[in-house]
Every structure is written in structure tokens, then in C-alpha cells.
Amino acid sequence: xxxQFGESRLELAQGDITTQQVDAIVNAANSGLHGGGxxxxxxxxxxxxxxxxxxxxxxxxxxxxGEAVATAAYGLPAKFVxxxxxxxxxxxxxxxADLLGSAYCRxxxxxxxxNCRSIAFPAISTGVYGYPIDLAAETSLAVVRDFLQEQGRPxxxxxxxxxxxxxxxxxxxxxxxxx
Ligand code: ADP
Numbered sequence: 001x002x003x004q005f006g007e008s009r010l011e012l013a014q015g016d017i018t019t020q021q022v023d024a025i026v027n028a029a030n031s032g033l034h035g036g037g038x039x040x041x042x043x044x045x046x047x048x049x050x051x052x053x054x055x056x057x058x059x060x061x062x063x064x065x066g067e068a069v070a071t072a073a074y075g076l077p078a079k080f081v082x083x084x085x086x087x088x089x090x091x092x093x094x095x096x097a098d099l100l101g102s103a104y105c106r107x108x109x110x111x112x113x114x115n116c117r118s119i120a121f122p123a124i125s126t127g128v129y130g131y132p133i134d135l136a137a138e139t140s141l142a143v144v145r146d147f148l149q150e151q152g153r154p155x156x157x158x159x160x161x162x163x164x165x166x167x168x169x170x171x172x173x174x175x176x177x178x179x
Pocket of ligand 1: 015016017018028029037038039040042086122123124125126127128129130131160161162163166
């Protein structure tokens with residue numbers, strides 16, 4: 001699914017983020033940047049051990065929730081990995097939506113700073129961190145839409161959803177947004 005916002009395209013795809021041919025891919029990291037399961041594990045496996053060596057060396061204190069940091073992408077087809085730390089879902093009253101939105105926004109700012117024309121996101125926080133997929137889709141897509149409408153870049157933002165269920169949830173929200 002594809003929607004145009006000004007000069008930029010917002011795309012939804014189902015698949016594996018590690019194979020994406022884009023300038024930057026986003027990792028759903030934890031605040032220690034120590035790696036883990038899910039998309040984090042897949043990205044580290046595909047990138048190789050240099051990725052962890054760089055996060056350990058450059059970001060020994062990790063990254064706060066709602067923020068993101070950039071590294072090289074090593075064995076991945078992308079040029080950069082942006083390690084974003086989304087919130088753990090605690091019922092919705094702990095500022096989760098703002099923190100999730102801020103993690104996406106920081107990645108988009110990093111994309112602009114690093115002259116990235118294209119960026120791919122996973123559905124941050126919707127795995128082990130337990131964020132309900134429909135609510136995550138609303139917040140994530142709204143933040144990206146607003147950024148593209150205000151900044152006019154990057155040229156392409158692609159959400160790479162791992163399961164059919166998460167693709168469907170994002171597609172339903174994006175369809176409402178586009179109409
Ligand atoms: P978090 O701790 O932020 O919840 P997870 O990695 O557990 O991070 O899950 C985030 C989302 O990434 C989930 O929707 C999960 O299905 C998805 N995911 C897992 N592996 C991949 C992958 N290789 N590519 C894209 N998305 C993935």
C-alpha cells in the first residue's frame with residue numbers, strides 16, 4: 001500500500017526489514033542497546049558483530065526511551081541503522097503514545113541529518129514491549145504523516161510489517177488517513 005504526502009511516499013510492506021534496500025533501517029532497540037530477540041536480534045545477526053561493537057563503543061550509556069541513535073549498517077544493504085527505543089506498554093497511562101511518537105520522530109530527524117532519501121521502520125514496541133498494534137499504528141502513522149507534510153522529506157518512508165495481522169492493522173489506519 002502506498003500513499004503520497006506532499007513530495008514524499010509512505011509505503012506499507014509485509015516482510016523482513018533486514019533485506020530492505022533503503023538508506024536507513026530502524027531497529028526496535030532496548031535502552032541498553034545490548035541487542036535482544038525479535039527485530040533487534042534479526043538486525044544484529046544480519047549486520048554482523050561490528051554493529052554491537054559500534055553501539056558499545058559509541059553509546060556505552062545506551063539510549064533513553066523515546067530517543068534514537070545512529071550507527072553504520074555493516075553487512076546490511078542499508079547505509080545506517082537507527083536504534084530507536086520505544087516504550088514498554090503499561091496500560092496507556094504512562095506517556096506511552098508520546099514516547100512512541102518521539103522515537104519515530106527522532107529517526108526521521110536522523111534521516112534528514114544523514115541525508116537519507118529512504119528509511120524503513122518496523123512496528124516499534126509491538127512485540128515483546130506489548131504495545132497494542134492498532135494503537136501503535138495510529139500513533140506511528142500520524143507522526144510520520146505530520147513529519148512528511150511539514151518537512152517534505154525523506155522521499156520514502158516504508159513500514160515493514162512482519163505479520164499479516166500487523167500489516168492489516170497499519171493498512172486500516174492508513175486507509176482512513178488517506179481519505
Ligand atoms: P519491541 O521490544 O520494540 O516490542 P520486537 O522486536 O519484540 O520489539 O517487536 C517489534 C515488531 O517487530 C513486532 O511487530 C515484530 O513482529 C516485528 N519483527 C520481528 N522481526 C522482524 C523483522 N525481521 N522485520 C520486521 N519486523 C520484525
